[in-house]
Every structure is written in structure tokens, then in C-alpha cells.
Amino acid sequence: xxxxxxxxxxxxxxDRANVDTDLIIPKQFLKSIKRTGFGPNLFDExxxxxxxxxxxxxxxxxxxxxxxxxxxxxxxxxxxxxxDNFGCGSSREHAPWALDDYGFRAxxxxxxxxxxxxxxxxxxxxxxxxxEQVVDQLFEEMYAQEGYELTIDLEKQQVIKPNGETIDFExxxxxxxxxxxxxxxxxxxxxxxxxxxxxxxxxREQAPWLFDSVK
Amino acid sequence: xxxxxxxxxxxxxxxxxxxxxxxALIYIDRHLIHEVTSPQAFEGLRLAGRKPWRRDSxxxxxxxxxxxxTAERAAGVAxxxxxxxxxxxxxxxxxCKSFDVVQFGINEPGQGIVHVIGxxxxxxxxxxxxxxxxxxxxxxxxxxALAHGIGTSEVEHVxxxxxxxxxxxxxxxxxxxxxxxxxxxxxxVVLAIIGKIGTAGGTGYAIEFGGSAIRGLxxxxxxxxxxxxxxxxxxxxxxAVDQVTLDYVKDKPYAPKGSQWDAAVENWSRLHSDDxxxxxxxxxxxxxxxxxxxSWGTSPEMVAPVSALVPDPAKEAxxxxxTGVERALEYMGLDAGQKITDIKLDRVFIGSCTNSRIEDxxxxxxxxxxxxxxxxxxxxxxxxxxxxVKAQAEKEGLHSVFIDAGFEWREPSCxxxxxxxxxKLGAGEHCASTSNRNFxxxxxxxxxxxxxxxxxxxxxxxxxxxxDVREMADAGESA
Numbered sequence: 289x290x291x292x293x294x295x296x297x298x299x300x301x302x303d304r305a306n307v308d309t310d311l312i313i314p315k316q317f318l319k320s321i322k323r324t325g326f327g328p329n330l331f332d333e334x335x336x337x338x339x340x341x342x343x344x345x346x347x348x349x350x351x352x353x354x355x356x357x358x359x360x361x362x363x364x365x366x367x368x369x370x371x372d373n374f375g376c377g378s379s380r381e382h383a384p385w386a387l388d389d390y391g392f393r394a395x396x397x398x399x400x401x402x403x404x405x406x407x408x409x410x411x412x413x414x415x416x417x418x419x420e421q422v423v424d425q426l427f428e429e430m431y432a433q434e435g436y437e438l439t440i441d442l443e444k445q446q447v448i449k450p451n452g453e454t455i456d457f458e459x460x461x462x463x464x465x466x467x468x469x470x471x472x473x474x475x476x477x478x479x480x481x482x483x484x485x486x487x488x489x490x491x492r493e494q495a496p497w498l499f500d501s502v503k
Numbered sequence: 504x505x506x507x508x509x510x511x512x513x514x515x516x517x518x519x520x521x522x523x524x525x526x527a528l529i530y531i532d533r534h535l536i537h538e539v540t541s542p543q544a545f546e547g548l549r550l551a552g553r554k555p556w557r558r559d560s561x562x563x564x565x566x567x568x569x570x571x572x573t574a575e576r577a578a579g580v581a582x583x584x585x586x587x588x589x590x591x592x593x594x595x596x597x598x599c600k601s602f603d604v605v606q607f608g609i610n611e612p613g614q615g616i617v618h619v620i621g622x623x624x625x626x627x628x629x630x631x632x633x634x635x636x637x638x639x640x641x642x643x644x645x646x647x648a649l650a651h652g653i654g655t656s657e658v659e660h661v662x663x664x665x666x667x668x669x670x671x672x673x674x675x676x677x678x679x680x681x682x683x684x685x686x687x688x689x690x691x692v693v694l695a696i697i698g699k700i701g702t703a704g705g706t707g708y709a710i711e712f713g714g715s716a717i718r719g720l721x722x723x724x725x726x727x728x729x730x731x732x733x734x735x736x737x738x739x740x741x742x743a744v745d746q747v748t749l750d751y752v753k754d755k756p757y758a759p760k761g762s763q764w765d766a767a768v769e770n771w772s773r774l775h776s777d778d779x780x781x782x783x784x785x786x787x788x789x790x791x792x793x794x795x796x797x798s799w800g801t802s803p804e805m806v807a808p809v810s811a812l813v814p815d816p817a818k819e820a821x822x823x824x825x826t827g828v829e830r831a832l833e834y835m836g837l838d839a840g841q842k843i844t845d846i847k848l849d850r851v852f853i854g855s856c857t858n859s860r861i862e863d864x865x866x867x868x869x870x871x872x873x874x875x876x877x878x879x880x881x882x883x884x885x886x887x888x889x890x891x892v893k894a895q896a897e898k899e900g901l902h903s904v905f906i907d908a909g910f911e912w913r914e915p916s917c918x919x920x921x922x923x924x925x926x927k928l929g930a931g932e933h934c935a936s937t938s939n940r941n942f943x944x945x946x947x948x949x950x951x952x953x954x955x956x957x958x959x960x961x962x963x964x965x966x967x968x969x970x971d972v973r974e975m976a977d978a979g980e981s982a
Binding site: 304305306308310311314315316318319320321322323333339342343371372373376377378379380381384399401402403406407410411460461462465473474477478480481483484487488491494495496497498499500501502503 | 522524526542551587591605758763766767827830945
């Protein structure tokens, strides 16, 4: 997994609550057996004026001129400002894959859905939950100032505004550690293989019906 | 010390190791696999030279991409017309072969929607931890299991280590006491719950559903409730084990037999919250107050009783919510203040991991019997949740009831719940759907989904618009 330490990038809005993972990446693109290539179809139904199909040349499709990510001023954005309950719905990891593939490195919102939040960390994408008033303020400043860039320092757990003002954020120690170092958590878990085997042996005695029923 | 909740007990039973950073390694007993969220995980294993830790914990089946149409389905995987879908199903086949994973293949007797076949085969049982790369894994919590959806990276993690790295969730009790009225079903209960607490109301919680109305439900009904816990934001929903659970699990193909059954029953008898358990949040509903529900918007929390009016955004005090309602009404093509019963339907979908079990089909058939779908309704799809549900329905003659009513009787698949196969809505079409999500575009580009119970869906198919299923004579008491 790619590491996340510090990132400075242009902020762009996804200004609605309850953005679900169907909206982030519609189901027809889930037929892919790869992890990459979802970026051109991020927010497909909002971004284009027609219905997208997998494998299609997206550069020939009509763009929705009213969708902010299509505005020239948000070109190259890498920090997404969003609203409550971002990433609700399906568990599809294609959602963070699409955000990452598009070029986003962080999403800032008042709250995230649990599965999406968890999936982000597995892909070097940092979800940052901040108080609603703080997010409101960021939205206002971003709308008011073209080229509004935010710096995110994971080590210090801070979002730094263009004027130098800092906002602290919370992140689990384990997730932070993995993200800072780009660690593969399977490898970390396998360091506890003995503990897993010991549990398994104990459990097999207590509840043998949980083992070997499916062959 | 306060007693433990059901979730506390399941957590404790599966705790391999607590770490200093506040996370824990949780052991996973059952891992269900389908074609959409597994290929990248198998690829990850292959690239790292890893093998599944415990292959007997894995059960796979294709469901999302498989055609529901009988003629297309007959030719098996090779007959899937959509090439990209076919490749994905083939990839599951190949991965199951090369990693020696048990798979119920496309037209094999055990095939079906992964959340339908788990309980019906006994592959998922009380006291288990169950995961799957699918958010509706919460369904299996109905058995008194700790079950939740995971992403593809975690699918790979569980395959490689048999564990998940987790932080303990908070405990929420949703208690529904009283008796449900005739024609009011588990689906209406869970929609009413989501309407009350909102789609993020359960975020960070494991929800236990309790109270006399929940206890009074069949296992199928409890699965419908737990299935939609995720629509309230909770990864996991669960119901305590009782005699209904035991009667359901007994004699399932993978269920313990003989002396092991007795030992299992003894072990499972403790799978309920202690009387003095403390919940972080408690939500209460009265069963008598719940009417048949219909969703009118683009989030499952946008739901109302069938007798209600489509809400007026102008009456919404919160600016953010007001914009949300306005946007939803625009997408749905509805007017503030119009009667729910004036909404006309173009298509009807009866199926999905929420409502495709035998009781659901019986409830729909009870309404459809001796009637015809309205001419204005273009299509009514009835998609059984599994081969076993299909066989049972055909044994009971339910398929004939549907066919006589002008409905289409299809093959087990996720079908129009998420429209990954050929079953989808056209832009602007309204659908009465027994599925779980009314998100924009979910059932097809520009499609408009209204979530309802199977009986309500069948009634809407007959009438051409929403009607209160209780007003239809002979509707009987549905599941």
C-alpha cells in the first residue's frame, strides 16, 4: 500500500449529504476484475450527461457542466470536501479505488459510513472527520477563494489552511501507523500466527461444529 | 459488573488478541464469497504467494452478475451474454478451482444470493462470526451471529489470516414491542426503524433487534430486519437465539448433528443479552403504530406510511435536509404533498437478499392469486433468492400464481436490486421494489426506486399505483 505522510493539494466540493457508494462508482463498473482504472468513472452519473459503460472511451462523453469537478477551477483537485455520512451503502472497495485513481488523497467530511471509512485506509486514502461547523467553514473558504489548497499532515494529525491556521483531527493509532509507513496489514497479522493457531485449537475443542462442516 | 450484550459475548468468543493500540484480532468462522468483490483479493493472494488459511471456512457462489432470464441462464457461465459479467463469473470459477474453495456454481442446486444460501444450508449458524465482501452480510445476524460486510482488502486479509483487525463497536438496542397488524411485515418494521433513526443513526454501532414484535417474527422476517441494519448505518445487526432460531437451524445440511447438535444448542443458549446488560443507545418503537411503508426518496430514511403524503421540503427546518428532500423529489419526479397512493409504477421487482425467501414469495403470491397485473405496469419480476427457494415455490405452485398474474418467474440472482445483470429500470421509471436501496441509479440509470414489502409490491403490480395491501381482500397475513 502506498504511504501517506504529508499532502498539499487543491480542494474540491462534493456538496451533498449521504453520498452513497453507488453514486461514487456505479455498479456496471464493478464488473472489472482489476483494482485500477476506475478514476474516469468516479461520480459517473453526476459527472457525465449520458449513461456510462465499462470499457468505453470516456473522453468522448458529454460532461455535465454543472458538476463542480468539471469546473476548470477544480482541475487537479486531490482533497475532497464532503458532507455527512459520506460513503454510505455498499461495501464496494471500488469506491476508494475510484477516488484514488482520480487523484484524491484525502476526503474531509463531518462523518463517514463505517465500511467506506475502513476501506479508505487500505488504499492510502485518508478520510478525515471534522466537526460540521469546521467543514462548513472550509466549504465557505473554498468557494470564496479559487485555488484553495489544504495541507494535510498525518504525523501531526493536522489540516493546515492556506492562511496557516491548523485544525486537529483524530485517527486511530494503528491505522495511522499503517498509513504513514505504507504497511501491508496482512503481514502484520501473520506475525500473530501462533496466537491465531492457539485460538483455533481452543475453539475447535469448545465448538467443533464450526470446523470442517464444509468440504 | 454489568452484564454483557449479545454483541459483547460474540466479540469475546472470537477475540484472538487485544493489542495495545486499541485494536483487536477477531477470528472469522465463515467467509462467504461472490464474484464481484473477490477477484482482486484472490489476485492479491496469488501475488503474495499466499493460500487461504482455512479453506473449510469459505463458501462461494455467483449471484450479482448471473442472468435471471431462464433461456440465457440455461447455458450456464458460457451463456452469459454480457462479456464482462461472464469474465467475472468465470474468474470466480477459476479462483475456486485453483484455491480449492467450495462453490455452488451458477446452475447447481445450492446456488443463490449469498445471504440466502448461507442460512438455508447451515453454512451460517448461531454464534459464528460471518463476513463477506458485501454490506448486506448483516443478514446472518438474524441467527445470533456477528456478521458484517467488508471491503475487498479485508476479503484478502480474512482469506490469508482467518482474522480481521477490528475496533469494538458500540451497542445499540432497537426494541419493537407489541403486535404487528395484519399485512404489516418485517420489511415495514425495518423501514420504519430507518425512517426513525436515519441512515447514519447506527453508524459505529452493532444493533441488536429485540422486543416482542421481533421475537414474534420468523427467521425469514428476522433476516429481512438484520439485512437492512446497514441501511441504518450499522455494519452488524443481530437477534438473540431462541427456539425459533433452533428450529430453523436444525437439520440444515451443514448444521451439527447428533451429540454435536446437543452441545451446540447448549452453547447457543447463552447467545442473548443479559438482563442487566447496558446499551450505549436504545431506540423503541410500538409495533401497533407501524403501517405498511413506502420509500419516496433516494435514501432509505426517506420513507413514509402508505397512507401519508410526499413531504414538503418547505416544512423542513434544517437547511441541509431541505436541500436533500428537494433534490430527492426532483430526481424521483414527485410533488410535495402528493399522495403516496397516487404514485404510478412502471415496473415491480420482487426479490433481493432482503425479500426473496419463501415467506416473501408466499406473501406476494397471496396478493397476486387470482388477479392480473395492471396493463400500465410494463414488467413484474419475481426472482427467487436461491435454487432451493425456487424449487420450494414451484412445489407450492407459487410460480403458477405469478405467471397467471402476468408476472415473470425468474432464476436466482441479485437481479434488479442493483441491476448488474440485464434486469434494470429505464430512466424515469418508477419501481415498487422489495430490495434495500433506493439510491439514485441503483436499479438502472435514472431509475426511481420505491422500497416496499413483498405484499405491497404485489399489490402495486395489480393496482398500477401504490395501495395499502391491507385493503386488498384475501391478502392474508403476509410474512
